[in-house]
Structures are given as C-alpha cells and as structure tokens.
Amino acid sequence: MTSEAIKISGHYTAGQQWTPAQENTIAVYSPLDGALIGAVPIATPDTIDQVVHNASRAFVAWSATPLKERVQVLFRFKTLLEKHGSELANLIQLENGKTWAEAKAEIDKGIEVLEFATSLPQIWDQGVLEVSTGVSCQYERFPLGVVLSIAPFNFPAMVPMWTIPIAIGCGNTFILKPSELVPLTAVRLAELFTEAGLPRGVFNVVHGARETTEYLIDHPGIQALSFVGSTKVARLVYQRAATLGKKALALGGAKNHLVVVPDADPEITAKNVVASAMGCAGQRCMAASVLILVGDTGNILDKIVAEAQKIRVGEDLGAVISSAAKARIEGYIDRAEAAAYNILVDGRGASVAGKEKGTYVGPTLIEGVPAGAECACDEIFGPVLSVLRTNTLDEALAIENSNPYGNAASIYTTSGAVARYFAERASAGMVGINIGVPVPREPFSFGGWNESKFGHGDITGMDGVRFWTKLKKVTTKWTASAAQNWMS
Numbered sequence: 001m002t003s004e005a006i007k008i009s010g011h012y013t014a015g016q017q018w019t020p021a022q023e024n025t026i027a028v029y030s031p032l033d034g035a036l037i038g039a040v041p042i043a044t045p046d047t048i049d050q051v052v053h054n055a056s057r058a059f060v061a062w063s064a065t066p067l068k069e070r071v072q073v074l075f076r077f078k079t080l081l082e083k084h085g086s087e088l089a090n091l092i093q094l095e096n097g098k099t100w101a102e103a104k105a106e107i108d109k110g111i112e113v114l115e116f117a118t119s120l121p122q123i124w125d126q127g128v129l130e131v132s133t134g135v136s137c138q139y140e141r142f143p144l145g146v147v148l149s150i151a152p153f154n155f156p157a158m159v160p161m162w163t164i165p166i167a168i169g170c171g172n173t174f175i176l177k178p179s180e181l182v183p184l185t186a187v188r189l190a191e192l193f194t195e196a197g198l199p200r201g202v203f204n205v206v207h208g209a210r211e212t213t214e215y216l217i218d219h220p221g222i223q224a225l226s227f228v229g230s231t232k233v234a235r236l237v238y239q240r241a242a243t244l245g246k247k248a249l250a251l252g253g254a255k256n257h258l259v260v261v262p263d264a265d266p267e268i269t270a271k272n273v274v275a276s277a278m279g280c281a282g283q284r285c286m287a288a289s290v291l292i293l294v295g296d297t298g299n300i301l302d303k304i305v306a307e308a309q310k311i312r313v314g315e316d317l318g319a320v321i322s323s324a325a326k327a328r329i330e331g332y333i334d335r336a337e338a339a340a341y342n343i344l345v346d347g348r349g350a351s352v353a354g355k356e357k358g359t360y361v362g363p364t365l366i367e368g369v370p371a372g373a374e375c376a377c378d379e380i381f382g383p384v385l386s387v388l389r390t391n392t393l394d395e396a397l398a399i400e401n402s403n404p405y406g407n408a409a410s411i412y413t414t415s416g417a418v419a420r421y422f423a424e425r426a427s428a429g430m431v432g433i434n435i436g437v438p439v440p441r442e443p444f445s446f447g448g449w450n451e452s453k454f455g456h457g458d459i460t461g462m463d464g465v466r467f468w469t470k471l472k473k474v475t476t477k478w479t480a481s482a483a484q485n486w487m488s
Contacts, residue, residue, distance in 0.1 A: 008039045009183065011207055012190035013051045015200035020047055026180045026209065031097030031319035034357030038095075040183045040207035045215055051204050052221040055146040055173040058201030063143045063171040068121045074165055076196040078114050081107060088188060092156050095182045097319030097359070098280050109439075110161030113460055116442040117165035123443075125465065135477045141469040143171030144247065148216055148225040150177045150237065153321050154283045156185035159228050162446065164189075166464040168202055175204045177216055181321055183207050217241055224248065224468065226459060228285075230379070231405070231451050238454035249455035249467055253379040254407035254448065257290045257400040258436055259422065260297050261393060264412035268434060270303035272412070273385075276436025278311060278363045281320050282383040285452070286408050286430070286437045290376055291387045292396040301367070301387065308345045308363040308385075314352035319359050320382055326359040329382030333364055336375045336386075342367040347383060371399045379405070393422065401427040406449030408438050429453070 006027070010019035023041040030037045043051075062070070081088070085107050092103035128138035149163045160176055168174050178186035186205045193203045206212065217225060217240050224247035227237040231252030241248035258273055276288035293301060311317050320326050330348045337343055347362025367387040369376045376386045390396045400409050410432030411422040419433045429448040432438030440446060440461075447458030457463035 006036060006039050008041065009187045009207075010041060011043060011047060011051065012187055012203075012205035013054045013201065015194050017187065018047075020044070023047065026183075026207070028095060028181070028183060029322075030094050031321055031359045032094065033355040034359070038184055040180065040187075043206045043208040043212045043215075048206060048212070048215055048219060051175060051206055052146055052219055054201040055175060055204055056221055058199055059143075059145055059173040062168075062173055062199055062202050063145075065171070067124060067169070067171070070171065071118050071120055071169055073193075073196050073198050074114060074118045074169055077165075077193055077198070078111060078118065080192045080196055081111055081114070084188075084192065088157060088185065091185050091188060092182075093318070095184050096153065096156055097321060098283075099316065099318045102280050102318065106155055106158040110158045112442050113161050114165045116461065117169040120166075120169045120465070123462070123465075125462070131475075134479055135475065137473065137475045139471050139473045141170070141465070142472055144468060144470055145172060145223040146175065146221050147172045147468060148175045148177065148222045150213055150216075150225065150227040150229070151179060151186070152229045153179035153181040154280065154285075156182040157189065160186065160189065162228075162459050163226050163464070163468075164203065166460070167468040168198070170465060170468045172468055173202045173204075175206055175216065175222070177206050177208070177213055180207065180209050213237075214240075217246075218244065222246070226467075227251065228459075229253075234454050235451075247467065249457065249459060250453070251285070251448070251459060252405075252452050252454065253381075254285045254287075254405045254452050255289050255377065255379055255403045256287060256405075256408040256410070256428075257292055257396075257403070258288045259292045259294060259393070259396045259400070259409070259411045260300055261294045261411065261413045261415075261418060262296050263414050263418070264297070264300060265414060265434075266300045266303050269300055269412040270307045272434065272436045273304050274307040274311070274363070276410075277385040278308065278317055278383045279437070281318050281361065283320060283325075283381055284437075285448075286439055287381075288385060288410070288436050289380065290399075290403075291385050292399060293387065293389050294393055294396050295391060305344050305365060308365055311363045313347075313350045313360050313362045314355065314358075317360075317363065317383060320361050321359070323359050325382070326361055329361050329380055329384060332375050332378070332380050332382075332384060333366070336366045336369070336373070339373065341369050341373070341375070344387070371402075377403065393418065397422065397425050401425070404451045407452040408432065408448070410434075410436050410438055429458075 010017035234252035445458030445461030
C-alpha cells in the first residue's frame with residue numbers, strides 16, 4: 001500500500017498531522033462493508049520521542065495557564081463537538097460499525113464528561129486551615145506533566161473523552177494512542193481541539209499497535225496513563241506501568257449479569273434486557289452478558305425472545321469490529337450448540353444486502369446454560385446473551401458474585417426491598433435497578449470492581465481530577481507568636 005493508494009491520517013502533534021516518510025502504515029477497514037477507508041502510520045521510537053518532546057515543551061506554558069483560562073478552550077471545543085456531531089457520528093459508524101444513533105449517543109456522552117471538566121474552576125479541590133496560632137496549612141493540586149491514554153476500538157470518541165477534558169483541564173499535556181482499528185476519529189478530535197484554540201502540543205495522537213503502546217508506557221517522559229481494554233491486557237499494562245513507578249489506571253473486561261425476579265414488569269424488562277445485550281453489537285464493557293431468571297419468569301423470557309427477534313441486522317444492530325471478532329463470537333455459539341444448550345435466537349451467518357463483506361453477527365440468546373459454562377463465564381464481547389435459571393435471588397447473587405469481574409450488575413423488579421437487597425450484595429462497581437446499562441451520569445464516576453479495574457479510583461468525575469493531579473502541601477508561619485506549642 002502506498003500513500004497514493006489511500007489517504008493516510010498521520011500522527012497529530014504540534015497542531016498538525018505528521019507522517020514520517022520512513023514509517024510503515026496500517027490499513028483501516030470499515031466493518032460495515034469491508035471497504036478500505038484509510039491508513040495510519042506506525043510510530044517509531046524516534047517519532048514517539050519527538051511527540052513526547054513536543055508535549056513536554058507545551059506543558060511549561062499550559063500548566064502555568066490559569067485554570068479558568070484553560071477551561072475556556074473546553075467551552076469552545078464543546079461548541080465544535082455539537083456543531084460537528086453528525087460528521088463525527090458518521091466517522092465513528094464508518095470505522096467502528098455501530099449504528100448512527102449509537103455513534104451519536106457516544107458523542108453526547110463524551111460531551112457530558114466535557115461539561116463536567118468545564119466546571120473545574122467551581123469544584124477545584126484545595127483548602128487552607130489555621131492549624132496553630134500564626135501557622136496555616138494548605139494544599140493545592142498540580143498537574144502531573146505529559147500523560148497518556150490508551151483507548152479501545154469500541155468507543156472511538158467516548159472513551160478518550162473520559163480522560164482528555166479532565167486531564168488537560170487540570171493542566172496536563174496529553175497523548176492519545178487510539179486503537180489501530182479505529183484511529184480516524186482521534187485525528188478529527190485533535191483537529192477540533194486546535195480549532196478551539198488549544199495550544200500546539202497540548203493534545204497529541206500517536207498511531208501504532210503493540211510495540212508502539214509498550215514504548216509509550218515505558219517512555220520516561222510520560223508521567224501517568226490510563227488504559228481501557230481486556231482484563232488480560234489491563235493487568236499487564238498496570239503491572240508494567242507500576243513497575244516503572246508510574247501512576248496508572250487500567251480498566252478491563254466484564255461479564256455483566258442481569259437478574260430478573262417474578263415481579264418484574266414484563267414489557268419494560270424485555271425491551272431493556274435486549275437493548276442492554278444487543279446495543280453496540282454487544283461490544284461494550286457494560287453490556288448484559290448473562291441473564292439470570294429467578295423462579296417463575298417464563299413469560300418474561302418469551303417476551304425477551306420476541307424483542308430479540310425484532311432486531312434488524314444492519315439497521316438496529318451494527319457490525320462487529322472485524323472478521324476475526326465475528327469468527328470468535330460465532331465460535332462460542334457453535335460450542336454452546338455442541339454442548340446441547342438451547343439456541344433460542346441464532347445470530348450466526350448474519351449478513352446485510354449490498355454489504356456482504358461486512359462483519360455482522362445477529363442477536364443470539366442461549367438458554368439452559370449452567371453457571372460454569374464457557375459462554376456464561378467468558379467475555380464474548382458480541383450480541384450474545386446466556387440465560388441461566390435459579391430458584392432464589394440468593395442463588396442468583398452467588399452466581400454474580402462468583403464471576404471474577406465487577407463492572408455492572410442489574411436487577412429487574414417492582415419491589416424496593418428486593419432492589420435494595422440486591423444493590424447491597426452485588427459485587428459490582430455499578431449497579432442498575434431496572435436499567436441494563438447502569439453507566440453513571442456525571443459527576444458520578446465510571447469504574448468497576450474486582451478484575452474489571454486495576455489501580456485506584458474511577459476514571460471520570462472527581463476521581464478523574466484526583467488521578468490526573470498531585471497534591472502539594474504548604475505550611476506557613478509569618479510572625480512569631482507568644483503562644484508556643486509543638487507546631488511553633
């Protein structure tokens with residue numbers, strides 16, 4: 001492949017795209033129809049060194065810029081995101097494969113975090129106290145320096161927006177390493193930041209795959225990093241960064257359980273369960289993956305099946321990210337069938353007319369699954385819902401609590417007492433009551449428990465502010481006092 005064959009979207013640094021002549025490129029294909037839609041360069045160590053150098057130089061002035069002035073850029077960036085929302089949704093849909101409505105919702109959720117970041121001057125965490133006669137102590141927050149975010153393929157805009165506004169609002173300069181499967185949205189965000197007046201070098205994009213990521217993590221010029229991806233990789237990233245003494249927060253995978261009890265509203269439950277499991281083609285760490293039916297809930301399952309069967313592939317349900325993902329997901333369904341589980345709705349072999357090279361998997365429901373089955377334990381990351389049955393809510397909770405992950409758990413009930421009982425006992429950082437995707441709204445922060453997160457704190461809200469800053473404590477004594485004590 002040559003630059004003449006397809007448009008290359010370069011790294012972004014110093015306010016412009018940059019494609020070093022010596023670098024190889026990665027092709028970018030659309031999951032919608034398999035078309036080649038672009039390419040990006042693979043950053044060499046020399047390129048990364050230069051980008052970190054640019055970000056380090058920019059940090060000197062940006063960190064000294066008053067907080068209220070820094071957030072003015074975020075206000076202007078918000079206006080640009082709203083103006084270009086449809087354009088960005090089109091780009092996300094093209095490179096990720098989700099529906100346009102899902103892509104637009106991703107932009108809107110990113111704007112919500114951005115709005116939180118614009119409030120930093122009003123919520124900035126600092127304080128002062130007279131601790132003794134004539135002696136005061138105060139603490140102030142300071143940015144860390146050059147920071148890094150390693151983002152996944154499933155949300156090309158939203159996941160980066162969990163970190164970018166807060167980190168740069170706090171005064172850091174920022175390097176985004178997007179997934180090589182969806183790198184184009186990241187470059188467009190960088191261009192809009194420049195248009196919003198963000199100084200050159202404050203926000204940078206570096207492309208590449210595993211070797212690029214490892215070099216970025218190891219780079220001595222990078223002070224802290226966030227990661228979102230699989231649990232296996234999240235653990236490795238966190239361990240690697242921690243070994244180097246770097247601040248790190250790595251969000252991993254999930255196996256989210258939805259519990260339905262007999263008193264649940266059948267209509268609301270059916271629609272909500274299917275939306276949770278099948279939205280974004282199941283490619284989100286908050287998607288429903290296991291449905292636990294407690295007691296006599298057969299009528300609700302019938303409605304869930306009917307709702308899943310209404311979904312139109314290519315219209316209501318987008319593509320999965322690649323042919324490898326499609327094969328992996330369908331492999332789980334094949335093995336479930338071989339194990340004699342009941343395939344209530346079968347999404348294998350799905351295709352869309354005119355887009356036969358697209359990578360689609362239809363909605364799938366697998367019933368009669370034991371708690372220890374592969375499809376009930378592994379993160380499939382596709383539109384596949386495994387259905388288990390228990391006699392009691394405590395049995396359902398035991399299954400939920402035994403899984404190693406801890407992003408989300410939800411219950412469907414019309415009983416406040418049952419809802420409270422479940423919420424207090426579910427081992428998950430985000431719990432839903434009649435909500436299948438219990439993503440908190442800002443300023444409530446996003447973050448799971450157990451093996452869904454490595455590091456401390458959450459990635460958004462005030463925890464995000466705390467993560468991207470460090471504290472300095474100053475103790476002051478100006479005048480001598482007649483009252484002497486140990487502090488004097």
